[in-house]
Amino acid sequence: IAGITQAPTSQILAAGRRMTLRCTQDMRHNAMYWYRQDLGLGLRLIHYSNTAGTTGKGEVPDGYSVSRANTDDFPLTLASAVPSQTSVYFCASSVLAGNEQFFGPGTRLTVL
Amino acid sequence: EDKVVQSPLSLVVHEGDTVTLNCSYEVTNFRSLLWYKQEKKAPTFLFMLTSSGIEKKSGRLSSILDKKELFSILNITATQTGDSAVYLCAVRPTGNQFYFGTGTSLTVIP
Numbered sequence: 001i002a003g004i005t006q007a008p009t010s011q012i013l014a015a016g017r018r019m020t021l022r023c024t025q026d027m028r029h030n031a032m033y034w035y036r037q038d039l040g041l042g043l044r045l046i047h048y049s050n051t052a053g054t055t056g057k058g059e060v061p062d063g064y065s066v067s068r069a070n071t072d073d074f075p076l077t078l079a080s081a082v083p084s085q086t087s088v089y090f091c092a093s094s095v096l097a098g099n100e101q102f103f104g105p106g107t108r109l110t111v112l
Numbered sequence: 113e114d115k116v117v118q119s120p121l122s123l124v125v126h127e128g129d130t131v132t133l134n135c136s137y138e139v140t141n142f143r144s145l146l147w148y149k150q151e152k153k154a155p156t157f158l159f160m161l162t163s164s165g166i167e168k169k170s171g172r173l174s175s176i177l178d179k180k181e182l183f184s185i186l187n188i189t190a191t192q193t194g195d196s197a198v199y200l201c202a203v204r205p206t207g208n209q210f211y212f213g214t215g216t217s218l219t220v221i222p
Binding site: 040041042059 | 144156204210211212
């Protein structure tokens with residue numbers, strides 16, 4: 001692994017289903033983030049984690065949850081997907097909270 | 113409410129032209145402003161600016177911040193087709209969150 005990886009690359013999901021987007025980094029960065037990117041709205045922060053064991057809500061947290069059990073992994077869960085959660089999801093990390101962020105390749109999620 | 117506005121929304125230029133992209137912001141207790149380049153997939157970091165009037169430069173790209181007028185510009189000289197991308201501006205107020213603008217889409221025609 002080099003940098004940040006995300007899985008899956010893309011997914012089509014039926015509304016109401018549960019889905020976990022995976023994010024792993026091997027840079028030993030303390031802070032990690034989840035964004036969604038929608039046309040005309042730019043990147044919006046969903047949840048963040050300043051360090052392993054802590055999480056916080058971003059700009060658009062409703063319908064999403066995260067956990068940070070260790071430094072490397074930061075999964076994002078949609079408990080019951082809705083069509084408005086159709087988006088491209090980016091995971092990012094930074095050495096410390098507030099430093100420049102390095103982004104993963106993204107997951108394209110379609111909820112029907 | 114914290115806000116980041118980028119202009120223009122899109123731009124089409126010919127190779128060799130110089131372009132200036134704008135980012136204005138309204139945030140509480142400004143800490144830093146970042147520029148990213150986004151091609152097909154993930155945004156890649158270009159610059160972080162924290163002080164007014166100090167130019168950051170990398171090759172043909174440069175950027176400067178004006179904290180009094182609350183804006184930053186990103187200049188690209190002698191543009192190449194490889195510069196075609198969406199350029200994103202992000203601002204960090206107090207706290208650890210960044211607020212992103214919607215980006216400027218740059219197309220460089222050969």
